[in-house]
Amino acid sequence: MPTEYTFPDTAAKNATGEFETEKMSLSMGPSHPSTHGVLRLQLELDGEMVTKCDPVLGYLHRGDEKIAENMTYNQFVPYTDRLDYLAPLANNVAYAIAVERLAKLEMPPRCQAIRVIICEMARISAHLLGLGAYGIDVGAWSIFLYTFTEREKLYKLFEELTGARFTTSYTRIGGLQRDVPEGWTAKVDAFCDQFLPILDEILSLLTRNKIFMDRTVDVGIISKADAIAYGLTGPNLRGSGVPLDLRKDKPYSGYEQYEFDVPVGAKGDCYDRYLCRGEEMKQSVRILKQAIAKFPGGDWYAKDAKKIFAPPKDKILTSMEELIQNFMLVTEGPQMPAGEVYFEAENPKGALGFFIVSKGGGVPYRLKIRAPSFCNLSILPKVCVGSLVSDVVSILGSLDFVMGEADR
Amino acid sequence: MAVIPVSRKPLTLLERTYLPQIAGGLKTTLKHFFAPKDTMEYPEERPAIPAGYRGVPTLVFDPHGREKCVSCQLCEFVCPPKAIRITPGEIAADAPTAHVEKAPKEFEIDMLRCIYCGLCQEVCPEEAIWLQNVYTTSGYSRAELVNNKQKLYELGGTLPDTHFKWDKKKAAEEGGNAH
Numbered sequence: 001m002p003t004e005y006t007f008p009d010t011a012a013k014n015a016t017g018e019f020e021t022e023k024m025s026l027s028m029g030p031s032h033p034s035t036h037g038v039l040r041l042q043l044e045l046d047g048e049m050v051t052k053c054d055p056v057l058g059y060l061h062r063g064d065e066k067i068a069e070n071m072t073y074n075q076f077v078p079y080t081d082r083l084d085y086l087a088p089l090a091n092n093v094a095y096a097i098a099v100e101r102l103a104k105l106e107m108p109p110r111c112q113a114i115r116v117i118i119c120e121m122a123r124i125s126a127h128l129l130g131l132g133a134y135g136i137d138v139g140a141w142s143i144f145l146y147t148f149t150e151r152e153k154l155y156k157l158f159e160e161l162t163g164a165r166f167t168t169s170y171t172r173i174g175g176l177q178r179d180v181p182e183g184w185t186a187k188v189d190a191f192c193d194q195f196l197p198i199l200d201e202i203l204s205l206l207t208r209n210k211i212f213m214d215r216t217v218d219v220g221i222i223s224k225a226d227a228i229a230y231g232l233t234g235p236n237l238r239g240s241g242v243p244l245d246l247r248k249d250k251p252y253s254g255y256e257q258y259e260f261d262v263p264v265g266a267k268g269d270c271y272d273r274y275l276c277r278g279e280e281m282k283q284s285v286r287i288l289k290q291a292i293a294k295f296p297g298g299d300w301y302a303k304d305a306k307k308i309f310a311p312p313k314d315k316i317l318t319s320m321e322e323l324i325q326n327f328m329l330v331t332e333g334p335q336m337p338a339g340e341v342y343f344e345a346e347n348p349k350g351a352l353g354f355f356i357v358s359k360g361g362g363v364p365y366r367l368k369i370r371a372p373s374f375c376n377l378s379i380l381p382k383v384c385v386g387s388l389v390s391d392v393v394s395i396l397g398s399l400d401f402v403m404g405e406a407d408r
Numbered sequence: 409m410a411v412i413p414v415s416r417k418p419l420t421l422l423e424r425t426y427l428p429q430i431a432g433g434l435k436t437t438l439k440h441f442f443a444p445k446d447t448m449e450y451p452e453e454r455p456a457i458p459a460g461y462r463g464v465p466t467l468v469f470d471p472h473g474r475e476k477c478v479s480c481q482l483c484e485f486v487c488p489p490k491a492i493r494i495t496p497g498e499i500a501a502d503a504p505t506a507h508v509e510k511a512p513k514e515f516e517i518d519m520l521r522c523i524y525c526g527l528c529q530e531v532c533p534e535e536a537i538w539l540q541n542v543y544t545t546s547g548y549s550r551a552e553l554v555n556n557k558q559k560l561y562e563l564g565g566t567l568p569d570t571h572f573k574w575d576k577k578k579a580a581e582e583g584g585n586a587h
Binding site: 071074075076077078079142145146149152159160162163164167169177178181201204205208209210211213217243259260261262263264265266267271272275276278279310313314316317318323326327330331 | 410411412413414415416419423424426428429432433436437440446458459460461462480482485486488523524525526527530531533534535539570571573
């Protein structure tokens with residue numbers, strides 16, 4: 001809430017009785033600890049009060065969309081790791097499903113279940129980081145240490161599954177890089193069991209903490225109408241009370257089989273967004289538990305899609321036909337029909353969309369990425385005005401954006 | 409659709425005194441103070457690397473000492489950051505593996521470009537390029553970080569083979585059954 005100031009020195013007032021000060025322009029970022037990356041906010045300040053806020057983007061622009069036009073569909077998978085680099089697995093899945101929708105390819109149940117599991121693990125990992133970083137932003141250091149301890153456990157599981165901790169590149173068009181290792185799902189299950197009490201402990205440090213609440217309650221209120229008008233998605237939208245969750249509304253990868261609730265906030269302030277993320281992690285654990293309980297057997301890639309997914313390695317090594325097929329797939333790319341497709345997935349930060357225009361063949365003609373962080377940042381000029389500089393830190397942390405995705 | 413509003417109750421009088429939170433926070437800190445540590449004394453202690461880890465890309469020999477790469481250049485083609493450069497070469501006609509025909513004359517992987525995505529290993533039709541366990545690569549110059557063929561084989565060593573496709577091919581040719 002804007003604070004009313006009173007100026008004791010009446011002599012400093014001008015002829016109209018108004019106390020006039022010069023506006024100050026302040027560049028917050030691109031290297032500022034609270035801007036979580038390379039966001040720059042061009043602030044105009046009246047004392048401590050923000051009167052104008054201009055986000056300046058593009059410091060991490062790499063031209064991913066253009067790069068995609070020059071490589072086959074599978075070669076672009078490592079680039080999707082680097083969009084929302086806090087949840088690379090979720091990006092991999094969203095991209096793979098988008099291209100598969102273009103080819104009208106259905107994945108076998110096992111592949112879908114693996115994708116749901118890795119998406120939810122990525123969500124937990126991303127929210128844990130968002131929570132830890134938010135804690136630091138508003139002055140609660142220890143949260144970060146505890147959330148990172150949990151994230152490390154998840155990273156160990158990612159490492160075992162994909163071979164890399166951070167840049168996972170796990171999905172392929174029409175399947176996955178490899179099947180889950182023996183006993184991996186049991187380890188995920190064990191993680192879920194020990195995670196819930198720890199999550200409660202972490203959240204209990206903040207949820208009823210007066211210092212934290214003073215920094216977040218009624219700060220950065222985004223109304224329902226504004227949230228929709230500015231195209232917010234994910235926990236930021238749900239924090240404002242709009243129950244939009246693509247996993248429920250447009251289920252993909254078999255999300256309709258799982259029972260989970262969508263947490264929504266009442267007021268749309270920073271505190272609501274924090275609460276939504278906390279609850280979402282618990283719901284993710286619920287989904288993980290169900291997915292592991294009924295983890296299906298069978299194929300983990302689309303066996304019939306011979307022009308899309310590579311043949312098994314031992315066949316490539318022993319049979320001439322598969323060898324040629326492998327060469328064709330790598331050099332020409334997975335063969336897609338001409339057409340266009342738009343697919344959005346519910347990622348930790350919001351709806352990550354891929355719009356692909358294909359003229360046939362193995363290379364996209366145009367690939368557009370709808371990055372949730374980019375759209376979520378668009379509300380900054382509206383929500384920051386009238387707040388204090390210290391509240392801007394609180395708002396930025398609560399929006400939980402990733403510049404790798406916003407600038408892409 | 410099951411939508412649950414998050415609960416936000418106003419603080420009680422006691423909670424507004426900060427005291428329960430301070431006590432709770434101290435309790436958590438003390439618990440972690442006496443808990444087993446989560447960290448590792450890194451260079452001395454090293455984390456266990458799981459099977460299938462994607463570390464440094466290497467070239468390997470088969471158990472008979474033949475270099476497996478036949479310089480088909482598929483990895484060079486697929487590499488998203490274009491870190492691989494191959495100069496194909498011929499195998500001498502009098503060599504015991506002359507029927508393989510080709511081997512790389514030069515094979516360079518620029519470790520400053522490599523993103524450890526593992527696509528080279530995945531597409532290799534000879535299982536000649538493998539991402540192995542080493543995850544710390546360092547050097548003093550850019551040139552030093554371009555792994556040449558010799559360095560790649562030093563890093564790679566020999567890996568077991570289940571197919572021995574070129575030995576089988578030779579045996580078939582000698583048996584008059586080339587295809």
